[in-house]
Amino acid sequence: MKKQQTGQSMDRVDGRLKVTGGARYFADHQPDGLLYAALVCSPVSSGTIKSVNATLALRAPGVVDVVSHLNAPRVPAYQESKPGAKDGLKIFKDDRIYSNGQPVAIVVANTLERAVYAASLVEVQYNQETHYTDMNASMDKAFQNSRMKDYVRGEAGAWEKAAVTHTAQYTIPLEVHNPMELAGIIAHWTTPDTLTLYAKTQGVKSVQETIQDLFKIPEQNITVHSQFVGGGFGMALRIWPLEVATILAAKKIRKPVKLVITRDQMFTLVGYRPNATQQLSIGATAEGKLTGITHEAVAITSPYEDFTEGIVAMSKFMYACPNVNTKYQLVPLNMSTPVWMRGPGEATGSFALESAIDELAHKLKMDPLQLRVINHADVDPEKNLPFSSKYLKEAYEIGAEKIGWTNRNPVPRSREEDGMLVGYGMSSGTFGAYRGKATVSATLKADGSLVLQSAASDIGPGTATAMVQIAADVTGIAPEKIKFMLGESSYPFAPEQGGSSTVSTVGSAVSDACKALQQQLATIAISNIPAFKTAAPETIIYEDGQLLTANRQEKISYEALLQQQQLPEVKVMTTSQGGPERKKYSMYSFSVHFAKVHVHPATGVVRIKHIVSVADAGTIVNAKTARSQMIGGVVGGIGMALTEEAILDHRFGRFVNNNFADYHVAVNADTPPTDVYFINKKDPYINPMGSKGMGEIALIGFAAAVANAVFNATGKRVRDLPITPDKVL
Numbered sequence: 001m002k003k004q005q006t007g008q009s010m011d012r013v014d015g016r017l018k019v020t021g022g023a024r025y026f027a028d029h030q031p032d033g034l035l036y037a038a039l040v041c042s043p044v045s046s047g048t049i050k051s052v053n054a055t056l057a058l059r060a061p062g063v064v065d066v067v068s069h070l071n072a073p074r075v076p077a078y079q080e081s082k083p084g085a086k087d088g089l090k091i092f093k094d095d096r097i098y099s100n101g102q103p104v105a106i107v108v109a110n111t112l113e114r115a116v117y118a119a120s121l122v123e124v125q126y127n128q129e130t131h132y133t134d135m136n137a138s139m140d141k142a143f144q145n146s147r148m149k150d151y152v153r154g155e156a157g158a159w160e161k162a163a164v165t166h167t168a169q170y171t172i173p174l175e176v177h178n179p180m181e182l183a184g185i186i187a188h189w190t191t192p193d194t195l196t197l198y199a200k201t202q203g204v205k206s207v208q209e210t211i212q213d214l215f216k217i218p219e220q221n222i223t224v225h226s227q228f229v230g231g232g233f234g235m236a237l238r239i240w241p242l243e244v245a246t247i248l249a250a251k252k253i254r255k256p257v258k259l260v261i262t263r264d265q266m267f268t269l270v271g272y273r274p275n276a277t278q279q280l281s282i283g284a285t286a287e288g289k290l291t292g293i294t295h296e297a298v299a300i301t302s303p304y305e306d307f308t309e310g311i312v313a314m315s316k317f318m319y320a321c322p323n324v325n326t327k328y329q330l331v332p333l334n335m336s337t338p339v340w341m342r343g344p345g346e347a348t349g350s351f352a353l354e355s356a357i358d359e360l361a362h363k364l365k366m367d368p369l370q371l372r373v374i375n376h377a378d379v380d381p382e383k384n385l386p387f388s389s390k391y392l393k394e395a396y397e398i399g400a401e402k403i404g405w406t407n408r409n410p411v412p413r414s415r416e417e418d419g420m421l422v423g424y425g426m427s428s429g430t431f432g433a434y435r436g437k438a439t440v441s442a443t444l445k446a447d448g449s450l451v452l453q454s455a456a457s458d459i460g461p462g463t464a465t466a467m468v469q470i471a472a473d474v475t476g477i478a479p480e481k482i483k484f485m486l487g488e489s490s491y492p493f494a495p496e497q498g499g500s501s502t503v504s505t506v507g508s509a510v511s512d513a514c515k516a517l518q519q520q521l522a523t524i525a526i527s528n529i530p531a532f533k534t535a536a537p538e539t540i541i542y543e544d545g546q547l548l549t550a551n552r553q554e555k556i557s558y559e560a561l562l563q564q565q566q567l568p569e570v571k572v573m574t575t576s577q578g579g580p581e582r583k584k585y586s587m588y589s590f591s592v593h594f595a596k597v598h599v600h601p602a603t604g605v606v607r608i609k610h611i612v613s614v615a616d617a618g619t620i621v622n623a624k625t626a627r628s629q630m631i632g633g634v635v636g637g638i639g640m641a642l643t644e645e646a647i648l649d650h651r652f653g654r655f656v657n658n659n660f661a662d663y664h665v666a667v668n669a670d671t672p673p674t675d676v677y678f679i680n681k682k683d684p685y686i687n688p689m690g691s692k693g694m695g696e697i698a699l700i701g702f703a704a705a706v707a708n709a710v711f712n713a714t715g716k717r718v719r720d721l722p723i724t725p726d727k728v729l
C-alpha cells in the first residue's frame with residue numbers, strides 16, 4: 001500500500017504560487033480597457049442626500065463617469081422589495097443615509113489616482129437627522145425577530161435558587177475582520193446581460209446567486225472568478241453594497257471597472273463582529289453541580305437587516321445542567337450590517353460563559369478544570385442526542401499537562417516570576433460540526449493524472465491541499481498527479497467557505513467522486529479487458545491506482561486501462577451531502593485553550609507567555625495546515641482578548657481608530673509560544689473522512705482563557721474586552 005496521505009504534513013499545493021507572486025488575487029486581474037473606481041462615502045450617519053454635484057469631478061482629467069442614486073442603472077430586484085422589508089441596503093436606489101461611511105457615489109476614471117482625486121471633488125449635501133450608534137443609550141429599541149426565540153429547558157431563572165450563584169455582565173466591543181487583502185471587485189458586462197466578475201469572496205456560487213437575484217439574469221450569464229483570496233474571516237461571506245455599486249457603474253459605462261476599497265473603508269463597508277452585552281447567571285450546588293444557567297444577550301445590527309448569530313448557543317448544551325434559559329435581542333443602530341467574524345456568535349458567547357464558569361469555580365473554591373469535568377455533558381442536553389464524537393475530557397487532560405496546570409496557585413496574585421504576576425487560565429470552546437451539499441467532478445486523464453473541480457473557495461486554510469490528500473487516499477494516485485481546482489463559478493456547486501465546514505462538505509464530495517470514478521473504471525474494465533470479463537463489479541479491488549480482481553491475480557493500472565481503451569479521459573460528477581445520521585447524533589467540534597500570563601504589577605500590561613490549545617476536530621487531514629489554522633485562530637483570540645476594539649465617536653457615529661496604527665491586530669510580538677495538540681480521532685458518523693471543523697474552535701473560548709488567567713495573576717476580574725492595562729489596574 002502507498003503511504004496514507006491523510007494526517008501527513010503535506011506542503012500547500014499552492015504555497016509556491018503564493019510566496020512567489022504567482023497567485024492572482026482579484027485585484028491582480030487586468031481585463032482590456034480596465035477602468036478604476038473610488039467611492040464617495042457619507043460623512044453623516046443618518047439623513048438624506050440633498051444634492052450631488054459632480055460637475056467638478058467630471059471635468060477632472062481621465063474621469064469617465066460619476067454614478068449615484070441620481071443616474072445609476074435600474075436594479076430589477078429593488079422594485080420587488082416591499083416597503084420596510086429588512087432585506088439589505090439597496091445601494092444607489094434612493095437618497096436615504098443609514099450609516100456613516102455609506103457609499104453615495106462611485107467615481108470611475110482611467111487611473112486609480114484620477115478616480116481618487118475626482119472622488120474628492122464630488123460635492124454632496126445632506127439633510128442630517130439624529131443618529132443612534134450607542135447601544136447602551138438605545139436599549140429601548142431592543143427587539144427579537146422570529147429567528148431569536150427565547151429558549152427554556154427546565155425552569156427559567158433556576159440559577160437564583162442555587163447554593164452558590166454568580167451573575168455578571170460581560171461585554172465585547174465591536175471588532176473588525178481586517179484581512180490583509182482589501183475588499184473590492186472587478187466587474188465587466190460583456191453584453192447588456194452578461195457579467196464577468198473577479199471577486200474577493202468566500203463563495204463564488206453564492207455571489208453568482210446574489211447577482212442573479214438582483215439583476216434577474218440567467219445564472220450561466222454570470223461568471224465569478226475567485227481563485228485566490230487573501231483572508232476573509234467571514235467578511236467575504238456575502239455581497240456588499242460596494243460590489244453592487246461597482247457592478248452598476250460597470251453596467252452604465254459598459255467597460256470593466258475595478259474597485260479596491262481603502263483600509264478605513266474596511267471598517268464600514270464589509271461587516272464586523274457586533275458589540276454585545278451579556279448577562280450570564282449561573283448557579284450550582286455546594287459540590288459544584290450546575291443547577292441553572294441564564295444567558296441574556298443584546299447585540300447591535302443595522303437599520304435595514306437583522307443580523308443574528310449563535311451568541312447564546314453554547315450555553316444551551318455545553319454543560320449538563322437541568323435548567324437553562326436564554327434570551328437574545330438586537331438593537332438597530334445607524335451602522336452598516338454586521339457579519340459573522342471568525343468563531344462568530346459562539347466566540348462572543350463563550351467569553352461570557354467560560355468567564356462565568358471560572359468565577360463560579362472561584363466562589364466554590366474549586367479548580368475550574370474540575371468544575372468543567374464534573375459538569376461534562378455526556379449527551380447533548382439541548383437536543384437530547386448522543387454526540388457523534390466527543391473527546392473533550394481527553395483534551396482537558398492533555399492541555400492541563402502541557403501548560404503545567406499543577407503550577408497554578410488557586411489563590412489569585414500569589415505567584416511572581418521576574419517581577420511579573422503570574423496567572424494560569426483555561427476555557428473550552430465548541431462549534432457545530434457541519435456538512436453541507438457539494439458537487440465535485442473527477443476527471444482521470446490518460447497520463448494517469450486526476451483533475452478535481454468544485455466551486456469551493458479558499459480564503460487561506462489550504463483547501464486544495466486537503467482535497468488532494470483525500471483524493472490520494474481514496475484512489476491511491478500520487479498527490480503530485482492530483483490537482484484540485486476551485487474558485488470558479490463554472491465548476492460544480494460548492495457552498496461558501498464558512499462555518500468550519502469545507503473539509504467536511506467538499507472533502508466528502510471529493511471522496512465520493514473518487515469512488516464513483518473507480519466504479520466507472522471497473523465498468524470499463526469488465527466490458528473490455530478479458531481478464532476482468534467475469535468479475536462481478538462489487539468484487540473489484542481498488543488499490544494504489546489500480547483495479548484488481550478479487551483473487552488479486554489480475555490487475556491493471558488506471559492509466560493503462562485508459563491507454564488500452566484509447567480513452568483520452570474518464571469523467572464523473574458526484575453530489576454528496578450529509579444524511580440521516582444528523583437526526584441521530586449531535587455533531588460538534590470541541591477545543592480547550594490554556595494560557596499562562598504575566599501581568600506587570602505597576603502598569604497592568606498583560607503578556608501571554610505560553611498557550612496550549614487542544615482540538616477535538618475528528619480526523620486531521622493535514623497536520624501542518626491544521627496546526628497553522630489553530631495558531632491563526634489563537635492569534636485572532638489574542639487580539640480579541642487584549643487589543644482589538646473599534647471605537648466609535650457617538651457624536652458623529654464615526655470610528656476614531658479605523659486604521660492599523662490605532663486598531664491593534666495581534667502581531668508576532670504579541671504571540672507567545674503556542675502549542676497545538678489534536679485528539680485526531682475519527683468521528684464515525686459525520687463524513688467519510690471522520691473530520692469535524694476546526695476554523696472556529698481555534699478562536700472560540702480563547703479570550704476567556706486569558707481573562708481567567710489575568711484574574712488568577714492579579715485578582716482583578718475583567719469582564720469587558722479587550723483587557724487593556726487601565727482595566728487591569
Ligand code: MOS
Binds near residue numbers: 237341497498499
Ligand atoms: Mo467564518 S465566520 O464562517 O468565515
